[in-house]
Amino acid sequence: MTKSSVSKIFLNQDEAIAIALNAMTSKRTIQYECLPEGEVRITVDQEYAALLKEKSAPxxxxxxxxxxxxxxxxxxxxxxxxxxxxxxxxxxxxxxxxxxxxxxxxxxxxxxxxxxxxxxxxxxxxxxxxxxx
Incomplete structure (x- = not known):
């Protein structure tokens, strides 16, 4: 990732899986790390973070x-x-x-x-x- 990358911790693994699937289908690069208590940290670039922010509401x-x-x-x-x-x-x-x-x-x-x-x-x-x- 570049210096302009953004990380977010997802408490819900379903959200993290959805983000990963979206990244795969849109050919974007993400980094993820499994944390204790079933949390997942996902790191994406700024552009993708803005797109995901749009999709963070129903x-x-x-x-x-x-x-x-x-x-x-x-x-x-x-x-x-x-x-x-x-x-x-x-x-x-x-x-x-x-x-x-x-x-x-x-x-x-x-x-x-x-x-x-x-x-x-x-x-x-x-x-x-x-x-x-």
Whole structure:
């Protein structure tokens, strides 16, 4: 790491794992150290630290139905109020149905596009639900 590196101790190992996965998927370099009591210290560069700071708060998402019932989109917002406004806009501007607003934990949000692509793929399977067996 350079002189401009930043360290943070995570009490929650899930957060540390999410940061590590995000770093791997975005091809960034991190250093980590396991500390007593299950703590993990992660060191990243200043630019990455700023990005992680943005993702240290929850985000809010809702699912929107597209032009057909098989078309579904996941919309992310920084605030719950923003997500609620987005749902209202979908209803008024395009008469699109939407699902309830769901809070996304910071440790999941830190995974970035990896998490959202996976969530969107799962949501996309719902129009095709069938009895199995």
């Amino acid at each position: 985000s809010y998402v809702y699912v929107q139905e597209g032009g057909s019932m098989s078309e579904l989109y996941l919309h992310e917002h920084e605030t719950k109020l923003g997500a609620l406004a987005g749902r209202l806009d979908c209803a008024l501007a395009g008469a699109y149905k939407t699902g309830a607003v769901v809070e996304i934990a910071p440790c999941l949000r830190a995974l970035g596009s990896v998490f959202y692509a996976t969530a969107e793929a799962l949501v996309g399977t719902t129009p095709c639900l069938v009895f199995y067996g």
